[in-house]
Amino acid sequence: MKPSKANVKAHLDKIREIIKANKTAKQANLIRLLNPVLRGWANYHSHVVAMNAFDRVDHEVWSMLWRWAVRRHPNKGARWVKEKYFKTRRTRNWVFTVTEKQEDGTKRQLTLLQESDTPIQRHVKIKAGANPHDPQWAPYFESRWGQKMLNSVRGRGKAYRVWLRQAGLCSDCQQPITMNTRWDVTNVVHRDKSEHCQRESAQRTIILR
Incomplete structure (x- = not known):
């Protein structure tokens, strides 16, 4: 079993609508809006063969966010846009993340969740002879x-x-x-x-x- 094409399309359409509706939003606010949607869909499909679907969604979301970032700065080059919105974290490049300053002066890092990081946990079948009334x-x-x-x-x-x-x-x-x-x-x-x-x-x- 794996996520259907219609389900993946509906998921991507919802993400696309959120990004389009927040063209002028701060990067931190956009991450706060997207993470619950990404996490919920990934957790729902974490028991099936969904790794390829997760990879596809991550790629499509990256493309949407890149267009979102470039549209905000039409007079800036691609290198400048990358350095502002996409960072390098450990061994991973092009991470959509931002460091936000809190009211108490401390800093907090907000990072967009990647669905491919969700572990696949198979459902363990019940033994054939198991009887819940015994x-x-x-x-x-x-x-x-x-x-x-x-x-x-x-x-x-x-x-x-x-x-x-x-x-x-x-x-x-x-x-x-x-x-x-x-x-x-x-x-x-x-x-x-x-x-x-x-x-x-x-x-x-x-x-x-």
Whole structure:
């Protein structure tokens, strides 16, 4: 599977519209507008065969930004435009970046995201014999769930909030949980044992151990 041609075209059209609508915007503001669009599309397709599509988008975006920069300075040469808008960072040339001065006097560097830097993470298929209703398979599904949490910003934030809620301690042995200790994620479903209700309660708790 890979991004369709129509999807890539729609993505490029959206980027093109943003650049055209901000012909006189500052470089830093343009980077702030483009980065969320580039990051969101790349993350969405990071589980399929998308590296060629990422490379194509990066090339097309570079062409759009070059025309944007040249149009702003019709009386300047190509070398001057490159030195103003495109820098060299480590081993990479033609990086669309700018150093912005903050209100407190400090400087912050803003760099346009390149989709080709997004790592491709394949979806791991579930084992054929795995049964989510069988208690013997509970550790397997908990391991998958924990790994899925670590692979997303939202999941890492959830794990961090649980870690704070547990005061950084294991819920079983009450030992500190650090970066150097092994930890697992367990989903505990509380059952209502009353005579009038035998259904599972909707309350769920995440435990790190």
